[in-house]
Amino acid sequence: MNPRRLRILPLLLLTPVLISIGLVLFFFVTSPASASYIFGSTPTATQENLWAYADVPKPTYTPPPTVLPVDTVIPPTTEAPPVVAMELVEDSAAREQNLQSAPLAVPATGGGKYILVDISEQHMYVYEGDTLIYSFVASTGINNATRVGTFAVQSKFPNAYGSTWDIWMPNWLGIYWSGSLENGIHALPILANGAILWEGYLGRPVSYGCVVLGTYESQLLYEWAEIGTPVEIQW
16 A cells, blocks of 8 residues: 555544534534633623513593583573563553453453463463464473463563563563563573573473463464463463
8 A cells, every 4th residue: 555645544534523623612612601601701692672561550531521501501490489570671551552452351262262271281282263273382380380270361572571580581472460470471581691591491390480482483372362362271
């Protein structure tokens, strides 16, 4: 055998062994665990923590306060005087003429006009002869302030003023006196600021003795009724 080949053969066999040893040493030195073992230090984290736990209280819902419109009117329904103190807006001569022309007793209808107010139903029925021509939801007085009986329209004015509460009562039809005060049929009252009193409360007792109708309904009745038209109020 060639002596030169014999010298090269051990080198060829040794080369893989040396490469293997070198790789082992490389991975050992570059390993963080080996570095900690050799140098006695803890390896530094290579990634920053981007989150953490936090104790955040659960939010609660607080509803916003309810705000009523400035012109909202809450109608009084208790401890009210029984009748409206009012001043009729017209000259005294015309007032006297209306009162003198009012009948002292309700005449027989004879096929004429007739108004029936039912307190238990809070309703008004308007007849001409035997024909029912109008049927209106109405409101009478609280605490039974509206008098039961047979009356007649004794005054008729486009507007009446209630001085006690500073209210206007359109389409006024006076039907009876209670002392020096007159009760009647009229539209929903209007306050000094223009707001309508008792709007949305028709169909239940709300007034101080008068019979109250809606604005449109009272206008129909006012144009239809005459001085002397019979008015019956019953339970």
